Amino acid sequence: MSQVASFSIDHTGFLDAQGKVQGELPAFARDAETLTRLYKAMVLTRTFDAKAVSLQRTGRLGTFASSLGQEAVAVGVGEALRPEDVLLPSFREQGGQFLRGVTMTELLLYWGGDERGSDYAGPREDFPICVPVGTQAPQAAGVALALKLRGEARVAACVFGDGATSRGDVYEAMNFAALQALPLVFVVNNNQWAISVPRARQTAAETLAQKAVAAGMPGLQVDGNDVIAVRHVVGEAVERARRGGGPALIEALTYRLSDHTTADDASRYRDDAEVSARWKEDPVARLRTYLSEAGHWTKEAEEALIADCAARVEAAVEEYLATPALPPSAMFDHLYAELPAALEAQRDEVTANNDAEGDEP
Amino acid sequence: MSELALVEAVRLALARAMSDDETVLLLGEDVGIDGGVFRATDGLLARFGEARVIDTPLSESLFVGLAVGLGAQGFRPVIEYQFMGFMYPAIDQVLNHAGRLRNRTRGRLSCPMVIRAPYGGGIHAPEHHSESMEALFAHIPGLRVVIPSSPAKAYGLLLAAIRDPDPVVFLEPKRVYRATKEDVADDGAALPLDQCFTLRDGRDVTLVSWGAMLQETLAAAETLAAEGKEAEVIDVATLKPLDMETILASVERTGRCVIVQEAPLSGGVGAEIAAGLADRGLVSLLAPVGRVAGYDTVMPLPRLEAHYMPTEQRILRKLRETLAYT
Structure with missing residues (x-):
């Protein structure tokens, strides 16, 4: 008998749960301005999420998926990409979407039930939020194939959760991406829970990163509560892909401190003690501790940031709430490039019903 | 003008579309050197190269997802399924994404694509190779479903489908792939969609x-x-x-x-x-x-x-x- 293949999975982390540096920080992290930008992006995301949950609780927003506790994953990914790259998110990547120019108003419109929330004014080529789990992975492979065929130095990034790694779509996409050496980085936001199913019951595999091994690409694990580590490892994978080095899968280990969505009640299946313990690994607190101890952050700066984030979120909420619904016939506007004649009667019926019955059905 | 069978008219339309528009790509299982199981893509790899005629792994769910990404990026992918019976893993991508992308982004992103598949019975094929499930796709908003009945219709409708800005499921009657021949002019003229x-x-x-x-x-x-x-x-x-x-x-x-x-x-x-x-x-x-x-x-x-x-x-x-x- 002889061994024909073997693998190992590297784990990267720089800031531990207490905000202490382990090993040597990557070059970008020696720039205080970069780190404070990452910190501010995480705080803004947390402020937005809290406000969105409260809007849902008071009947002013639909079901919403908070990224509480996982801000470092999306923010690290967002920071690692260039504006010309293409992000294909799942539904918990608001932190990264904001960095790429998606507005808070747009995401509130989306979760508030308005298609205009996916018509991003900023990153025009980024994909909208993807609800059917993992289905954006094959699309990311398509985007990356387009970038490669045109010979562009651009990269696609696709983020999904731990549950998605059990889906065939994700494996099919990884397999094809590796075969074609596509400029594509897959990031697993492993927040340990797929609604009520814990990571241990999702797969018998030791890590999710090793799912890359069967596809023939590098698989790496990173401390997903350490935004420096996420930014560094994803950034290296993105630049490698940009140089023609092919795809990679990065598993970011984090924890879903919130319910799955506002429609979920995690107390039905998860101990409060487990959640409390995980708060000690909070990605926001650990970077704040590091920045404070390094002399880059002050109490005054913190207070100003909290006030600024609250004001920006409030302004977005006001803009969202002040946006009237589209006329009912708008559901026909973009069904096809041009509405087929066969559908004109249905559009006219919707308009006529609305005229007869008023704005509210 | 030459006398062509339906499958040859499909090939002629594919070649025409590819030479007219370099964003047209072919993807599918065995579409390359093998020319497809019905030879609909025969010779196209040699003519247009590996970057435009892409043999894929056996990943039927993947194909339409790939086409969504390619379409959103400005390509016009034409996907071949070997038989309609193997399309069903892709219904998720067709229904949840291909038919919705334009609408859900208010026109910001769209994904023109043609999903080709031979359908129907009558050729004594193995199990799962003979169904006519067009109604499944005809129920899906945002799609077009087109079925040609003759070589000339296949040529003109396929050109129209490839040029259409929205996704088209193009089902080919494989029982008559070679049953009849008809004069087909390679004039690049599309036939109108959405009409009998x-x-x-x-x-x-x-x-x-x-x-x-x-x-x-x-x-x-x-x-x-x-x-x-x-x-x-x-x-x-x-x-x-x-x-x-x-x-x-x-x-x-x-x-x-x-x-x-x-x-x-x-x-x-x-x-x-x-x-x-x-x-x-x-x-x-x-x-x-x-x-x-x-x-x-x-x-x-x-x-x-x-x-x-x-x-x-x-x-x-x-x-x-x-x-x-x-």
Whole structure:
């Protein structure tokens, strides 16, 4: 008998749960301005999420998926990409979407039930939020194939959760991406829970990163509560892909401190003690501790940031709430490039019903 | 102008579209050196190269997802499924994404694509190779579903499908891939989508069908003509969106209608046409709308396949019944 293949999975982390540096920080992290930008992006995301949950609780927003506790994953990914790259998110990547120019108003419109929330004014080529789990992975492979065929130095990034790694779509996409050496980085936001199913019951595999091994690409694990580590490892994978080095899968280990969505009640299946313990690994607190101890952050700066984030979120909420619904016939506007004649009667019926019955059905 | 079989007309249209527009790509299993299991892409790899004729791994769910990404990036991917029976893993991508992307982004992103697949029975194929499941796709908003019935229709409709800015499911009647030949000019002229074609004029009854069943339908119309009754034969061609206007106008003249489909009877496109007649053509009807269809059974394996397929005799029986109704 002889061994024909073997693998190992590297784990990267720089800031531990207490905000202490382990090993040597990557070059970008020696720039205080970069780190404070990452910190501010995480705080803004947390402020937005809290406000969105409260809007849902008071009947002013639909079901919403908070990224509480996982801000470092999306923010690290967002920071690692260039504006010309293409992000294909799942539904918990608001932190990264904001960095790429998606507005808070747009995401509130989306979760508030308005298609205009996916018509991003900023990153025009980024994909909208993807609800059917993992289905954006094959699309990311398509985007990356387009970038490669045109010979562009651009990269696609696709983020999904731990549950998605059990889906065939994700494996099919990884397999094809590796075969074609596509400029594509897959990031697993492993927040340990797929609604009520814990990571241990999702797969018998030791890590999710090793799912890359069967596809023939590098698989790496990173401390997903350490935004420096996420930014560094994803950034290296993105630049490698940009140089023609092919795809990679990065598993970011984090924890879903919130319910799955506002429609979920995690107390039905998860101990409060487990959640409390995980708060000690909070990605926001650990970077704040590091920045404070390094002399880059002050109490005054913190207070100003909290006030600024609250004001920006409030302004977005006001803009969202002040946006009237589209006329009912708008559901026909973009069904096809041009509405087929066969559908004109249905559009006219919707308009006529609305005229007869008023704005509210 | 050359005499071509339907599958050759498909190949001619693919080659034409690829030479006219460098964003047109072919993807699928065995579409490269093998030229596809029905040879629809034969020679295209040699002519257009590996960057545009892409042999994929066996990943049927992947293909439409890839096409969504490629389409959103400005390419016009043409995906080949080897048989319709292997398309179903992709319904998630078709329904949740391809048909929705333009709408859900208010037109910011769109994904033109053509999803080609041979469909239908009658060639004694193995299990899962013979179904006619077009109604599954015709139910999905945001899509077009197109089925050509002849070589010339295949050429013109496929060009139209590739040039269309929205996703098109293009189902090819494999039973007649090589059954008949027809003069097809490689003039790059597309045929119109979203509209029926009247293949034969007649005043006594309207016969509506699509795809391979038009062979039997036209034969039945010929037999009927010898009996002194003229059937108007309509080739639906685009099943979604459905051009009811042409069918209604014909039934207004004839007062009688028989719909022929290979697919199972219930919930088929024929039912939608019959409902359209009930809805908007009732006062023209002199007889109940007749339907000749496959049965609501699992498609039989080849030994019983011929008993499932609508035949000229079954069509004639329904035609005579419809014509005799007073």
